[in-house]
Amino acid sequence: MVLVSRHKELDQRLARAEQQLRLLQRISRYLVREMNLQDALNGVVTLVVEFMECDSCLLYLRDGNELVLRASNTPHPAAVGKLKLTLNEGLTGWVAREKRLLAISREAYHDPRFKSFSDLPEDTFEAFLSAPVISRRGVEGVINVQHRQPHPHTGFEMELLTTVGEQLGCLLMLSGVEAKPANESSDLVLSSGPERVRSS
């Protein structure tokens, strides 16, 4: 009986690992294919939702000292390209500023760094996983994965989103998108690789 349940657990872990592998392989295809950047960004967000089984994926790209919502799995037609955060706002701004992964397994909306947008349903979601989008140029944006219900993130999920953030940074560089530097007054320091912070 113990063996059967251990067996089932192994089966699930294998399925998840193979799914994560496929996600990175599918994203890699976007990096070598000549295609429209917006289509590629939408494609990556769709893949993340499918393979990470989350309820929401929002991608913000940096424009000077702001982060602008550039892709989303849920239709926010009014928000894409318009919803903006400064680097000092919200959990997302914190991730860009600190260049660190952030994982909150429940009640993300109670985090003191949280900023509410009354028009985004994601504001009521419990679990929040967020990684910087980085390239050789530094922080290029932030990718957020959210679950409606509490969700304890595994180390594999955290590593995975970190890698997705790196691959997105490469996609931006390869697409010839010029990084718009922050004002000189910005306190953004872009040095070593991302670190992990887990809050719960």
Next chain:
Amino acid sequence: MVLVSRHKELDQRLARAEQQLRLLQRISRYLVREMNLQDALNGVVTLVVEFMECDSCLLYLRDGNELVLRASNTPHPAAVGKLKLTLNEGLTGWVAREKRLLAISREAYHDPRFKSFSDLPEDTFEAFLSAPVISRRGVEGVINVQHRQPHPHTGFEMELLTTVGEQLGCLLMLSGVEAKPANESSDLVLSSGPERVRSS
């Protein structure tokens, strides 16, 4: 008893999948880190040998109509940068020309496309897995993974090396390496994504 052996098999498959995942994550780090290209190429080759548990990994990059050995896990100090193949030579040339993955599980040296270099011990190896290094610019080189003993390649191994080839292509573009185009007389056609061919 059947359950125990199935259990062991699952365990091994899980270990392999997690290993493959880690390989792609480690390679991704090279894409976002500002570093010397040769060090990055050597680093990727070392990771491939470690995570794919093969006996040899050779990386050829394209220089016009030639493929030049640029990195190797075994010390071929005399050969790196000097060993050259034209696109019409050997299994490696075939992979670049056809832009296809090639998997030979045994007796690779008996393949009619094989070309021997008397100074490379890899010429006596049984199993050969080879993927094009590709970017948005087209074929940038070829990466070969070899086993001394016969080795039936799994679908996961083939997919993995295909992705490694794509990531290397991105690394070259990100490093600002200019692709040296083939002469106009070349019959190299760089169009759709890589296809798979399995010989055995």
